[in-house]
Every structure is written in structure tokens, then in C-alpha cells.
Amino acid sequence: MDTNSIGTALIESEATGLMSRLDQIKPFVMHETMVLAAALPRDAQLLIERFLHTGRHELRVQIGDFLDWLHSDGRTATPAEQQRRFVLIRLQFNMVLSQFDMFTEVVTQRSEHSTGVWLSGLDILAQDALRLGRYDDGDARLVVYLARGAGAAIRRAKTRLPGGKPNPVGIIRLPRERMVGSGIASSLAHEVGHQGAAQLDLVTSLRAELDRRAAQDPDGGWDVWSLWISEIVADMWSVATVGITSTVGLLAVVSLPRYFVFRPGGTDPHPMPYLRVLISAALGNALYPHPQWRELAAVWRAMYPVAGLPDHHLAWIRKRESHIGNLVEVLMNHPVALAGGRKLGTIWPVRQRQPDRLLSLHEAWGNDFGIMARQRPALVFAVLGQAKAAGRITAGEESAQLSSLLTAWAVRSSLDLMGSPAPPGLPAPQNPTTPALTTRR
Structure with a gap:
């Protein structure tokens, strides 16, 4: 075989290899294990899956078109031109992998015991904090994951990802050392x-x-x-x-x-x-x-x-x-x-967050888990944080209550998605005084 033929065969082999590896990338719903209460919000998961599916489909079409070209007009192209076109496709393949890996980091933690359910509860808190006193279907969808270090960060929805496409959901990174408390x-x-x-x-x-x-x-x-x-x-x-x-x-x-x-x-x-x-x-x-x-x-x-x-x-x-x-x-x-x-x-709902009102709510709720579980999450965090600042509860009591409430909001959300109304208030977990997540260093 001459040099051109060898080069064409090599590039074709690499291109078909990319196609095979692309086919091995499965939707998250097929390879991530988690309890239902730890799952991403349904609308957020749909946005992520559709975004990744579209990227894989477009890349698959590009690889197919490249192979068709390589078998026809590309046969007579120079090895340099064949390589140039293939390298562009391989760069796009790596961008698709980068996008998949970014969301994998978000989804994989949902399989961690307790942590996954708490993250689902934090998804609900994040969405609530984005609303300005009402539900707004125009808001971006937000998901949360944990990382080492003291700082938090966000990759905002609609900002550009590797490859130039807009991010389908906002991704918030929170420090593990801050779990769980106000x-x-x-x-x-x-x-x-x-x-x-x-x-x-x-x-x-x-x-x-x-x-x-x-x-x-x-x-x-x-x-x-x-x-x-x-x-x-x-x-x-x-x-x-x-x-x-x-x-x-x-x-x-x-x-x-x-x-x-x-x-x-x-x-x-x-x-x-x-x-x-x-x-x-x-x-x-x-x-x-x-x-x-x-x-x-x-x-x-x-x-x-x-x-x-x-x-x-x-x-x-x-x-x-x-x-x-x-x-x-x-x-x-x-x-x-x-x-x-x-x-x-x-x-913002400023009148609901006045310090005296927050303390009045804390007194009225009387540590009743069922009442707190029915409130807006951001308001509950504000109430318990104010109560702690006023010396009415300890940091340990606050952490125990919030970890139970995050679980309750996650369970309620999963039951609502299944079409079953959640029991009023939702019963507290068997051991509501379980310590908060141990910090990982």
C-alpha cells in the first residue's frame, strides 16, 4: 500500500473508533444508581439528558459524514487534508466528553448515602432562593454538588460550555465542610x-x-x-x-x-x-x-x-x-x-425576613417538624439561622433539624413526581439527631 492509502486506512480506523467510544456513553438514567429521593429535579435532568443527547447525535452525524467523505471524494484528498478534518472531529469528541464529565460530577454524588438525598433537598432550596416571592417558570433550573475547599461557585445556566453551547442548567458547587447547617x-x-x-x-x-x-x-x-x-x-x-x-x-x-x-x-x-x-x-x-x-x-x-x-x-x-x-x-x-x-x-419578600418576625415564627413552629417541612425552604433556613444567632438553638440542634428537613423536602419532591401526594408534614427520619455529614479533607 502507498503512503496515502495507509494514511486513509489509519484515519478511518481512528474515526470508527471514535464512533464506537461515543456509543458507549449512556444516559445517566441507565448507569447511575441512587434512591429516587436523591435524583436530580426532573426538569433539570431532562434538560441535561437532552443537551448531552443532542451533542452525541450531532457528533455521530459529523463522524458519519466524515467517513462517507473519506470513502468518496476524500479518497483522493491529501493525507494532510484528511488529517485536518479528522482532528477537528476529535476535538469536538473531547468537548462532548468534557460536557459529560462535568455533569457526571453532579450526578455521581447522588449515590452517596445520605449525601445524595441532602443534595436533592439543596436543589429545592436553590430553586426556592431564585424565586422572587412566587413561582416563576422562566427561572433557570439549578442543581447542586459538593467539592473540597472552602469556596463555593456556580456555572450559570446559559453560559457557554466547552464547544460553545449554552449550559442547560445552573450548576452550584458547595464546600463539603459546610454541610449541614445554615x-x-x-x-x-x-x-x-x-x-x-x-x-x-x-x-x-x-x-x-x-x-x-x-x-x-x-x-x-x-x-x-x-x-x-x-x-x-x-x-x-x-x-x-x-x-x-x-x-x-x-x-x-x-x-x-x-x-x-x-x-x-x-x-x-x-x-x-x-x-x-x-x-x-x-x-x-x-x-x-x-x-x-x-x-x-x-x-x-x-x-x-x-x-x-x-x-x-x-x-x-x-x-x-x-x-x-x-x-x-x-x-x-x-x-x-x-x-x-x-x-x-x-x-425580595423582605417583610417575611424581618428578625423579630423570624423569631416569632420559630416560637410559633415550636420545633414541630411537620410544620417546618411544609414551609418554603429558604424561609426555614432564615428562621433557624436567626434562632441560632439569637441563642435560642445550638449549632448542633440546627444541623440536626436541617438535615432532617432536607431529607423531607427531597422525599416530598420525589413523591410528587410519582403522582402521589406526600403525607402531611412527612414523618421525621427515625433518628433526627444524627450528626451532620463528616467533613472530608
Whole structure:
């Protein structure tokens, strides 16, 4: 055989090999084992399966067309042209695998004992945190998984995946070390805030307003707020959703060695941790006026006193700190075009999250599991987090209650999908005081 024939045979063999390996990729419903209560939300699973099926189908067609070309006009093409076309197809194959592997990480954890069911409950919490006081079929669908490390993250729905296609669902990564307690709600609601802000185009409109103010008042610190606005608005979403639970959780996340708490961020979109906690507390006080926010800010300042910082750095921090009130005022009064022009501070169910009301609800519920299981998950996390902050329950009691409630919401959701109404309140698991998931390091 001549060189061209050998090259053609080699490329054809590789292409048919790609087709064989592609056929080995099965839908998740055929190879993942999990109890029904741990399954992804049905609409989210359908979006994922359809997305992956479409990618596999398109790639299969491309490989088939390439083989047809190789058997006809491609026979007389140069080995370089044959190789060029094959390499493009192989790159597309690797993109399909990357997309599959990304969702595999989300789905596989659903088979872990207890963890899988809790994740299903967190899916429900995430979807609830995205709603602005009502059910909205236009919202993106969100799914949750766990990872090592202290930080959470989101790959938002409709952002581009490898290969350029839009992500069918929002994927939220949460740190294992935060399971299970109200702190998980702080991180989750923050990541949901990124999705919600994108749906309402908040970052674009807020940054434009902050940039205008920076041009008019160069000494007002607006340039820094503009740089940090994507994270600040996500923090605002979290505070608005779960109240003081959010700021306490944020404080835990950014409790770092002193150097990192005061380190200038440069071009990092995350605010300096020292200022970030103070901004969160100020947002909380604007949404839900109460002395607890000033007390929490005072505790944070006592944990990280500014004494000893270089004079120029301290002056920079003090100046930004003095303008936090101006920033909060802008955020609260910013008109949201995609919410009918309403002010940003009014788009959440603010009246339901006032601290005194949350404590009243906790007292009225009386630790009745059946009552709490029938409430909106975000409200329950806000109530229990407020009760813990007020010293009415311990962290261990909060963790035990929330782990049982996550299970109950997951079971209720799975029963609803089966067409069977869930028993009122759903009975608590046999051992509701089981400790929370052990941290994996």
C-alpha cells in the first residue's frame, strides 16, 4: 500500500473508533444508581439528558459524514487534508466528553448515602432562593454538588460550555465542610444570587450607574464598588434571602489569616474580606433594621483590628468604609428594569425576613417538624439561622433539624413526581439527631 492509502486506512480506523467510544456513553438514567429521593429535579435532568443527547447525535452525524467523505471524494484528498478534518472531529469528541464529565460530577454524588438525598433537598432550596416571592417558570433550573475547599461557585445556566453551547442548567458547587447547617444556605444563596443577577441583568445596570458616579465623584470610592459589584449584588441576594444567616456564614468563610483579610484585591472581583463583611452587615441593616447588624459588625472589627496597618493602606480602607452607606443607598434604590422598574431593595419578600418576625415564627413552629417541612425552604433556613444567632438553638440542634428537613423536602419532591401526594408534614427520619455529614479533607 502507498503512503496515502495507509494514511486513509489509519484515519478511518481512528474515526470508527471514535464512533464506537461515543456509543458507549449512556444516559445517566441507565448507569447511575441512587434512591429516587436523591435524583436530580426532573426538569433539570431532562434538560441535561437532552443537551448531552443532542451533542452525541450531532457528533455521530459529523463522524458519519466524515467517513462517507473519506470513502468518496476524500479518497483522493491529501493525507494532510484528511488529517485536518479528522482532528477537528476529535476535538469536538473531547468537548462532548468534557460536557459529560462535568455533569457526571453532579450526578455521581447522588449515590452517596445520605449525601445524595441532602443534595436533592439543596436543589429545592436553590430553586426556592431564585424565586422572587412566587413561582416563576422562566427561572433557570439549578442543581447542586459538593467539592473540597472552602469556596463555593456556580456555572450559570446559559453560559457557554466547552464547544460553545449554552449550559442547560445552573450548576452550584458547595464546600463539603459546610454541610449541614445554615452556613450552607449562605454560600448557596450567594451563588444563586449570581444566577438571579444575570437573569435581571443587574450587574450591567448597576456597574453603569456606579461608573457614572465614579466619573462625577472620583474620590467617592465608586471605582472599587464597580469592580466588586458582581460579588456585592450576590451577597445582597443572599442577605435578602436568608437574613443574618448569610452574613454569619460569610464571616466564617472569610475568617482567614490577618494578611488575607486586609490584602488589596487588585483586579479581583471579590471585595476585600474586611470590607465585604461590613458591606453585608450594612445591607442586612438596610433590608431588616435591627441592632444585631451593628453588633455583628463590631464583633468583626474586634476580630480584625486595623491597628498596625501601614498608614496609606489604613487610609484607603477607612475611606472606603466611610462610603459603604452611600453604596448601600444606591443598591437599595436602584431601579430594576426587568422587574417592572421596582427598586432593588423591594424585589425580595423582605417583610417575611424581618428578625423579630423570624423569631416569632420559630416560637410559633415550636420545633414541630411537620410544620417546618411544609414551609418554603429558604424561609426555614432564615428562621433557624436567626434562632441560632439569637441563642435560642445550638449549632448542633440546627444541623440536626436541617438535615432532617432536607431529607423531607427531597422525599416530598420525589413523591410528587410519582403522582402521589406526600403525607402531611412527612414523618421525621427515625433518628433526627444524627450528626451532620463528616467533613472530608
